[in-house]
Amino acid sequence: MVLAISKTINRPIFPFTAIVGQEEMKLALILNVIDPKIGGVMIMGDRGTGKSTTIRAIADLLPEIESVENDLFNSHPYNPDLMSDYVKETLENGQNLSVTKIKVPMIDLPLGATEDRVCGTIDIEKALTEGIKSFEPGLLAKANRGILYVDEVNLLDDHLVDILLDSAASGWNTVEREGISIRHPANFVLVGSGNPEEGELRPQLLDRFGMHAEIRTVKDPELRVKIVDERSQFDQNPENYLDQYSIDQLNLKNQIKNAQQNLKDIVLPYDLRIKISKVCSELDVDGLRGDIVTNRAAKAFAAYRNSSEVTVEDIRNIIVLCLRHRLRKDPLESVDSGSKVQQIFQEVFNENL
Incomplete structure (x- = not known):
């Protein structure tokens, strides 16, 4: 059969x-x-x-996302920076492209x-x-x-x-x-x-x-039980489980989409940029990659909150993620890198713990 x-x-x-x-x-x-x-x-x-x-x-x-149909590289139909050379040549020759969503x-x-x-x-x-x-x-x-x-x-x-x-x-x-x-x-x-x-x-x-x-592995027994229960419910009836979260999923999807569209308009005030760079300098971070990434992440977080301007709280939420792996490791130091970043952040931004 x-x-x-x-x-x-x-x-x-x-x-x-x-x-x-x-x-x-x-x-x-x-x-x-x-x-x-x-x-x-x-x-x-x-x-x-x-x-x-x-x-x-x-x-x-x-x-x-919109993509050129049957393209091997998922080329963007309108953005030249995200197109393959073949797609660019096709457009330059005045030929039409089929566009699909993937x-x-x-x-x-x-x-x-x-x-x-x-x-x-x-x-x-x-x-x-x-x-x-x-x-x-x-x-x-x-x-x-x-x-x-x-x-x-x-x-x-x-x-x-x-x-x-x-x-x-x-x-x-x-x-x-x-x-x-x-x-x-x-x-x-x-x-x-x-x-x-x-x-x-x-x-x-x-x-x-x-x-x-x-x-880290969750230590709280009640939270561990909750995680196991959630997974069991999903495995037993995925369709029903996905329906329960469909509204939350749609809301977050729209929040991300709006943040992507608004990102270019987010303002990061000059005085906060100075303080971000001061934190990087105090931590003895090599190069400028740490400054650049922290600036970008702060803007992305502000866009995610649907705000037009970066705040100190936005920077607080992302700065450890951006800098902890850029610190020079001292095997004799007992303070972990995340705590060190937070400490310097508090000092530079004059924020109370």
């Missing part, structure tokens, strides 16, 4: 608004999807704390992935014999305008991490083989996760993640 399947069956995804606790991780993800230029987020924490579940949930929550891509990068699998490959034989540039897209192409998730990124080869961070920062991926070069847009939110017991990322790589969220 042959079974004919007429349509794709989508596996239900646990709703983002139903996730209990782990506020740091949830906030970092929300701010990065509001402003992908923040530079991604590194999530470090214990095993079994819902890292993968939360990342898949935020991707499922996001509004659909879900925001959520791509998993497996730990054993090769450079060719990540970046894509050029068919050298076809190029030499037929004079045709034939390109097989990799994971970076599929992740364009979406989220690229690397679990256990601290176990990934440093060379691959470097490639991911370069592409995330520049928004482009370039593949060169035997004198043949192909480039395509690779504008994505890079999300890495890992367990600190399995080793930290090198400081040079860690610093290039926009934010760093730390998560």
Whole structure:
């Protein structure tokens, strides 16, 4: 007997608004999807704390995006910075493009992935014999305008991490083989996760993640029971469970969409920018990446609150996420990096605890 399947069956995804606790991780993800230029987020924490579940949930929550139909790179139909060269040439030649709406891509990068699998490959034989540039897209192409998730990124080869961070920062991926070069847009939110017991990322790589969220196993017995109950209800009847959270999901989706649209109009007063840079200076943060990311994150948080101007409270909410992983580690120091950032913030902004 042959079974004919007429349509794709989508596996239900646990709703983002139903996730209990782990506020740091949830906030970092929300701010990065509001402003992908923040530079991604590194999530470090214990095993079994819902890292993968939360990342898949935020991707499922996001509004659909317009894309050129059947395009390998999810090209934006109107923004040249998010188009493949082929789409640009098609438009320049006056040809029309079919536009469709797609879900925001959520791509998993497996730990054993090769450079060719990540970046894509050029068919050298076809190029030499037929004079045709034939390109097989990799994971970076599929992740364009979406989220690229690397679990256990601290176990990934440093060379691959470097490639991911370069592409995330520049928004482009370039593949060169035997004198043949192909480039395509690779504008994505890079999300890495890992367990600190399995080793930290090198400081040079860690610093290039926009934010760093730390998560811990929930200790409160009542909260643990609530988390287990919520998951059990979802597993037993996903459709009914998703219906319960449909209004919360829609409200958050609209809140993120509005924040994305309003982000460009958010004002960050000069005196607050001076104080942000003073905090970075007092903490002896190398370079200016910490200043830039904190400015961006503060604006994204203000947009998320539907405010037109950044406040001190906005900065307080995001500054640890932006700076804790940029501090020089002193093995003899007992104060953790998050507490140190908070302490300097209080001193510079003259805020009471």
